[in-house]
Amino acid sequence: MGDLIRKSPNVSILMYHFVCVAKYRRLEITDEVDAVLKDVCLEISKRFEIRFLEIGTEGDHVHFLIQSVPT
Template identity: 65%
Template sequence: MSEYIHKSHNVSVLLYHLVCPAKYRRVVFTDEVDARLNEVCLEIAKRYEI
């Protein structure tokens, strides 16, 4: 089985899947959480050359 996901219009490799549901249109992330999530995403990008 291939590690790639083949769809009719693209081929990809899914490394991370983040789901962030927002309910009642209120603030989901605090400034601290937003900053930390940004740091984590940047480190993942460096690690996987994204």
């Protein structure tokens, strides 16, 4: 699943599962929106110490499995 993140004082494997739902559960997430969303997530992971392990989309919601370092 996720890899261990090693920092000087500790070793951690901290993962978050977020589900973001469209307003009124409308079917708003198309293939085009999915592609843009994944590109934005890759840019975020380059700038910050965040890894997107899984990004799953369906018509009315998005699942994110994110690994981060505790601060």
